[in-house]
Amino acid sequence: MLRLIARRLAIGVLVAFTVMTLAFLLTRLSGDLAVSIAGPSATQADVEIVRKAYGLDRPLYVQFFAWTGRALVGDFGQSYFFKDSVANLIQKRLPITVTLGLVGLSLALVISIPLGILAALRENTWVDRSVTLFTMVGQAVPSFWLALILMIVLGLQLGILPISGTGTWQHFVMPGIVLAFTAIPALTRLTRSGMIEAMASDYIRTARAKGLSRARIVFKHALRNAAIPVVSIAAVQLGFMLGGSIVIETVFALHGVGYLGWESIAKNDFPVVQAVVLVLAAIYIALTLLADILNALLDPRLRTG
């Protein structure tokens, strides 16, 4: 078990370092950063001043190691646009994104697990097919479009929820619903196939033969085994949801990390862009590690890996 964790941790660190390198190279894609920071009306002399001030006159590898060295101790430099340290900005915005992610994931689990169980227990009936149809449509609907429709219906026509902003808990409801929708199809299908497989297995037949109640069979025996892939995918889904929340945060003007990323891309604020990519990747890496450990705890067969 400890060896498994150590191995996964080592890979995670290596992946994080690779992402760091990529994030650094990404912001150098535009060619001359000094020109884009200085803006379209800058003279050649202005550009040179910017270049010196931001240390962009140094060789690329020096810039890279300077940045990684400081990033490792949590110093991501200064934002050009917000005139604040990047670490501060992220610290302020991260709770909003994490809240949104947790609201979205909880909603998704509350909807998709019962739906998946229902579909599995009524396999090949109209119930099952309706659930499948629902997941197919859910996969096809663009999240930002769903967001706009909710704004029109819940925000304008019914007037029960605020259309955009960050102030209160109500501001998280619509974005949470939309974010949940991005995860519901996959989680529902996974629960359904896991339950179908579990219900057909020998230990369920034994449980039936012992005369256990149906509820006990479904919830105690089948669900526990069907839940293993769902738990690990749920953790990974949360990672994807946090990474994908940029679209939803932007539509709803919810000031989380995703919105920060979008703002800083629009403003050419590359220290922030680098840091946001890195933070989101690090969260994803941590969540997949957590999923592996959870899996090993739930399924003793995996503990030796």
Added chain:
Amino acid sequence: MSAPSVLVTQTSRVGRAGFTLGIAIVALIAAAALIGNALVPHDPFVQDLNQRLVPPFWMEGNQPAHLLGTDQLGRDYLARLVYGARISLLIGIMTVITSGLIGITLGVLGGFFGGRVDDLVLFAITTRLSIPVVLVALAVVGLMGSSLGLVVATLGLLLWDRFAVVARATTMQIRNLDYVSAARCAGASTPHLLIKEILPNIASHLAVVATLEMALAILLEAALSFLGLGVPPPLPSWGLMIAEGKDYMFFSPWVIMIPGAALAVLVLGINLVGDGLRNLLGTELR
């Protein structure tokens, strides 16, 4: 036991109906993309400021000349919608080709050779999965300027992970089967083995992945264009049409309903084709 067999035929009948529906949807949209603009008597780029926000045919105030109405600049919505189908399909297909080439190459090599090569491939997949796709795609387009080619290149470089995962797993399953060993004993070179023996036998799995990735690429392009960092205006990408209609959606909801519904229907069609393929080819991956 007659009951299960009835169920099986029922499922496959429903499955086949879905497959047929999916093919019909995709064929219809592809036909619209190819010849639609020849049939619609309007240019998708010509503005007419006297004819702004004309509602579509099912609403009052529609003008017969504009079946789906016009946008905020008086451009014919049907002409733009049909032109937008071209952009979505083009981006979907080009992205799948790019990402397929990368992912299949990596996956087959890792699955076939195992060992160090496989470790590297797995590492590449893990790294790719930890990169937030939308954010990075937005950053690339934001830094380098929006263009259709750049969107395709960026999505192609980002969406190869599922190709690699599936190609790797399926190659591992068949690399030691008899016909591969037989070909090897007959003196076949490694490239020959990979291209003539392995690739044709994992192709059906890859076809299913291709449909999934195409749907994903179309949705991502729409999201990027919606955020203003995808296909540049005045090209009528469906995502961009939704973004442009956003300011008018509270009074004229159809300006966002029409392109959004088109996107959802296209993606649903592609996914139905993918699901149907999976059932027909029996390629459920374990």
